[in-house]
Amino acid sequence: MPNLKDLKNRIASVKSTRKITKAMQMVAAAKLRRAQEAAEMARPYAEKMEAVMNGLASAVGNSEGAPRLLAGNGKDQVHLLVVMTAERGLCGGFNSTIVRKARVRISELLAEGKTVKILTVGKKGREQIKRDHADKIVGHVDLSDVKRLGYANAADIATDILTRFEADEFDVATIFYNRFVSVISQVPTATQIIPAEFDAAETADDSGTLYEYEPSEEAVLEDLLPRGIATQIFTALLENGASEQGARMSAMDNATRNAGDMIDRLTIEYNRSRQAVITSELIEIISGAEAL
Numbered sequence: 303m304p305n306l307k308d309l310k311n312r313i314a315s316v317k318s319t320r321k322i323t324k325a326m327q328m329v330a331a332a333k334l335r336r337a338q339e340a341a342e343m344a345r346p347y348a349e350k351m352e353a354v355m356n357g358l359a360s361a362v363g364n365s366e367g368a369p370r371l372l373a374g375n376g377k378d379q380v381h382l383l384v385v386m387t388a389e390r391g392l393c394g395g396f397n398s399t400i401v402r403k404a405r406v407r408i409s410e411l412l413a414e415g416k417t418v419k420i421l422t423v424g425k426k427g428r429e430q431i432k433r434d435h436a437d438k439i440v441g442h443v444d445l446s447d448v449k450r451l452g453y454a455n456a457a458d459i460a461t462d463i464l465t466r467f468e469a470d471e472f473d474v475a476t477i478f479y480n481r482f483v484s485v486i487s488q489v490p491t492a493t494q495i496i497p498a499e500f501d502a503a504e505t506a507d508d509s510g511t512l513y514e515y516e517p518s519e520e521a522v523l524e525d526l527l528p529r530g531i532a533t534q535i536f537t538a539l540l541e542n543g544a545s546e547q548g549a550r551m552s553a554m555d556n557a558t559r560n561a562g563d564m565i566d567r568l569t570i571e572y573n574r575s576r577q578a579v580i581t582s583e584l585i586e587i588i589s590g591a592e593a594l
Contacts, residue, residue, distance in 0.1 A: 306579065309572040313565060320561035326392065327554035334485070334547035340451075341482055341540040348537045355498070355530050358523040369524040371464075371531070374497035375473055380417045382440075382472035382496075383407060384463065386479040386538055387427030388546045389446040394553035396480060396488060396546055397426040403490040404478045408435060419472055423459065423539075440471075451543055456536030463535075464528055467496055479538040480545035486552055488545035493538070495531050 362368045385404045387397045404420075404427075411418050420435060422428040423443040431439065443459055445451070463475055475496040480488040 306572065306575055309568060309575060313568045313572060316561050316564050316568065320558055320565065323554045323557040323561060327551055327558060330547050330551035330554060334544065334551055337540070337544040337547050338482065341537075341544040344537050344540050348533050351526075351530055351533050355523065355526055358519050358526070359498070362519050362523055368520060369527055371467070371496055371527040372498050372523065375470065377473040378416075380419065380472040380474075381411050382419045382421060382463070382466065382475040384421045384423065384459075384475060384477040384495075384535075385427045385431060386477060386542050387422070387424035387430075388542070389425050389444075391426055392553060393546050393550035394556075396549035397424075397430065399488070399490045400478050400480055401427055401430045403492060404431070405434070407476070407478075407492060408438075421463070440466075451536075451539050453532070453536050456539055457532045459535050460528065460532035463496070464531065472496075477535065477538050479542045480549075481541050482544035482548060485548040488549055491538075491541075493534065495534050498527055498530065 359372060362372065383404055385400060387400050391397065408418050408420075418435075418438050419440045420431060420438045421441045421443070422431060422439060423445065425444070425446065428439065428442055441462065443462075445455060448455060466472060467475065474494065476492055476494045478490070478492050481491045483489055
């Protein structure tokens with residue numbers, strides 16, 4: 303028979319845990335609203351930037367004057383994977399899904415005989431990747447002290463990546479993050495940022511208007527590409543931020559529900575054990591009275 307004191311302590315402990323998970327759920331819900339608004343506000347700018355560069359890229363094509371960030375360096379041997387995860391846990395499978403997608407890509411590249419380098423953004427992703435690919439990690443970005451993500455954070459990451467590209471440390475760069483869909487749905491996404499990939503079929507203006515750029519399409523595109531990469535990284539960070547809070551809110555809601563179910567089960571067990579103790583004591587009293 304379970305000890306009544308132990309059961310009472312377990313019930314109190316689970317109730318305390320439920321209070322914590324409920325509070326974390328409410329905090330995540332408040333942060334989610336802000337993060338979701340930021341992600342949704344950034345999307346139109348990112349889409350318009352991509353549309354403009356689409357038009358420029360289709361005009362430049364594979365000409366000799368095409369910027370290096372668009373045309374690449376002519377090689378496809380060394381790949382830099384930028385894995386963006388959270389600084390904190392307790393958000394369900396948010397971090398694991400991103401790392402899992404990155405691991406699949408790592409395995410594919412290694413099977414093809416490619417060289418893989420990894421730049422991690424966020425402590426949780428770094429912790430998971432270090433278990434199998436510590437020797438491939440070439441850098442880490444710590445955002446644990448950042449209270450609110452800004453474009454400057456993305457610009458710093460973009461500058462690091464661009465500096466490595468100019469130094470011929472890699473040939474292709476891809477970012478991994480979670481795209482926010484809803485509280486219960488975050489889609490792990492991989493986007494190649496160097497060489498920049500654009501759909502030549504899409505143009506900056508659906509009306510068919512033609513534009514003349516000065517000094518030239520190549521010059522304008524060369525100036526826009528670094529900003530476009532920073533914008534893609536910023537958008538990924540915002541999508542990640544909203545996805546993280548959505549996943550944490552969902553995880554804490556599930557934890558709160560599970561704690562409630564456990565409290566109910568333990569309470570029933572406690573009441574049954576208490577009733578058994580009372581019944582046993584009554585039997586002893588009656589037996590003693592009959593003996594007299």
